[in-house]
Amino acid sequence: MGTQRVVRARGVTKCFGDVVALDGVDLDLLPGRIHGLVGPNGAGKTTLLGLLLGLAVADSGDLEILGRPVGRALAAPGGVAGFVDGPGLYPSLTARQNLAALAALRGQNARTARPRIDGALAEVGLTDVADDKARGFSLGMRQRLGLAAALLTDPRLLVLDEPANGLDPAGKKHVHGVLTRLAAEGTTVVLSSHRMDDLEALCSEVTILATGRVRFSGPLDKLAGESRELEYRLLSSAPEAARRLAAGTAGIRVVEESAAWRGAEALVVSAQLPALDELVAALVRADIAVRELAPVVSPLEAAFLALTEQQEADA
Numbered sequence: 001m002g003t004q005r006v007v008r009a010r011g012v013t014k015c016f017g018d019v020v021a022l023d024g025v026d027l028d029l030l031p032g033r034i035h036g037l038v039g040p041n042g043a044g045k046t047t048l049l050g051l052l053l054g055l056a057v058a059d060s061g062d063l064e065i066l067g068r069p070v071g072r073a074l075a076a077p078g079g080v081a082g083f084v085d086g087p088g089l090y091p092s093l094t095a096r097q098n099l100a101a102l103a104a105l106r107g108q109n110a111r112t113a114r115p116r117i118d119g120a121l122a123e124v125g126l127t128d129v130a131d132d133k134a135r136g137f138s139l140g141m142r143q144r145l146g147l148a149a150a151l152l153t154d155p156r157l158l159v160l161d162e163p164a165n166g167l168d169p170a171g172k173k174h175v176h177g178v179l180t181r182l183a184a185e186g187t188t189v190v191l192s193s194h195r196m197d198d199l200e201a202l203c204s205e206v207t208i209l210a211t212g213r214v215r216f217s218g219p220l221d222k223l224a225g226e227s228r229e230l231e232y233r234l235l236s237s238a239p240e241a242a243r244r245l246a247a248g249t250a251g252i253r254v255v256e257e258s259a260a261w262r263g264a265e266a267l268v269v270s271a272q273l274p275a276l277d278e279l280v281a282a283l284v285r286a287d288i289a290v291r292e293l294a295p296v297v298s299p300l301e302a303a304f305l306a307l308t309e310q311q312e313a314d315a
């Protein structure tokens, strides 16, 4: 069924000695979504991803993956691929040989596997180094080779822990392209990252974890709606007139440290969305062109920072 959950977690708890890494986590992942996992260091992201990969078992709670309850024994659930703490590679084999070895382990015929291996290497942008040994690969290249290996298994759930680590802009473009294609074809992707801009570019929904608890889980636009007043940077054709208009618009606070931004005079205002809409309409009525309007800090980053501050205050 199209809307059947790929992952359903209820009250999942995992401790390491006295440390509660996951504390009653509920999570629902639907097919074909790219779901971002975000949270401060030690929030429990890797632990949660490890449970999805079958690298550890929960102490309590229910976890269902692809419609099957996860048992108490360590086992990689069928249809799931990915890695935490970097992919496992054979350093003395080339990129292509690494993928061929994995295909052979799964009983695939070398001749039929070859075109798929070449396709996967091309998709992650490693064709040029296909015959170089993995030993000499950078972190970003290893991440991409790990992703290519996961692609060969046709996963229905792909689990990646900080896959953007070490990626240069070209590598990131390849990885984003692969993940977007997979999701369009129905694969669910769940990935953790400390890069809010990456998550916002890729994910339709996010879960924010802090100290092992889910603080938010849902669509990114819901997060924007729920967030507090945000600061927005505005570039216009008449900065002074725009500032006067903003100061006179209800619900808008002009932030004093407004400054130059990319060579133009920027106005920074703090507002909720309805007041901001009002301001834009007033600017247009006054024949002032809005050239750029964006949050200084994105809704995801604002929510993340608010949580982190809360966590520090609690501590």
Ligand SMILES: Nc1ncnc2c1ncn2[C@@H]1O[C@H](COP(=O)(O)OP(=O)(O)OP(=O)(O)O)[C@@H](O)[C@H]1O
Pocket: 016, 019, 020, 021, 039, 040, 041, 042, 043, 044, 045, 046, 047, 048
């Ligand atoms: N194998 C382990 N043994 C003991 N403690 C662990 C183990 N794995 C994780 N922890 C602890 O569990 C908590 C959650 O760790 P986890 O690695 O899941 O967080 P994270 O959100 O991935 O953090 P980061 O952003 O730093 O990677 C931390 O306090 C960590 O020290």
